[in-house]
Amino acid sequence: MQTDKITHILEQKYSLFCRFFQITEKMCQEPADALAADMDERMKLQAEIEKLDEQLRPLYEQSPEAAKASHNRCNFSELSPENQQVYNAAMKVRGVLCQIQQRDVVVKKRMLKERSRLLKKLEESKRSSASTASRYYRSAHLESPAELRNSGFGKA
Numbered sequence: 001m002q003t004d005k006i007t008h009i010l011e012q013k014y015s016l017f018c019r020f021f022q023i024t025e026k027m028c029q030e031p032a033d034a035l036a037a038d039m040d041e042r043m044k045l046q047a048e049i050e051k052l053d054e055q056l057r058p059l060y061e062q063s064p065e066a067a068k069a070s071h072n073r074c075n076f077s078e079l080s081p082e083n084q085q086v087y088n089a090a091m092k093v094r095g096v097l098c099q100i101q102q103r104d105v106v107v108k109k110r111m112l113k114e115r116s117r118l119l120k121k122l123e124e125s126k127r128s129s130a131s132t133a134s135r136y137y138r139s140a141h142l143e144s145p146a147e148l149r150n151s152g153f154g155k156a
Contacts (some may be wrong), residue, residue: 003082006056006070010089013052013138017096020045054080057058 019102020042027038060067069087072094139151 001058002094003066004145006059006063006066007082007085007089009052009056009059010070010086010093013049014089014092014096015047016045016052017093017100020049021096021100021103024100024107027107028103028110035111111125 023038023042023045027035030038056070060070065074065080065083066086069079069083070090072087072090074083074087076084079087
């Protein structure tokens with residue numbers, strides 16, 4: 001009975017992690033503007049997964065053999081058929097987790113690259129707007145606001 005509940009919850013976790021992985025895959029290729037929304041969606045999925053983990057804890061306490069099977073701390077051939085189901089469901093979860101970890105490296109590199117690109121663009125924008133303003137003031141034979149501030153109270 002407990003093993004059926006554990007297997008069911010592990011299957012739910014697997015489903016959530018598959019959705020998490022799909023979002024992660026999408027993040028590797030989509031425009032930078034969509035990354036924030038995807039990160040939010042991943043956070044929501046993570047919260048749901050954590051709720052499932054909370055449901056599993058008391059079930060594992062009541063069924064230590066299922067806990068061992070779920071955490072791969074056993075010999076598969078010695079498990080009961082019910083605990084073999086738990087083991088198989090847990091291994092599916094671990095498999096998709098491994099895929100997520102591999103893709104997260106790619107996403108992290110992409111986000112760092114995007115961050116660097118945006119910082120460079122910002123620096124160029126600051127330089128170009130300052131130089132444009134300076135050229136404008138010179139061409140119009142006006143004093144720049146910086147020169148006005150530094151000139152004291154005005155000319156006597």
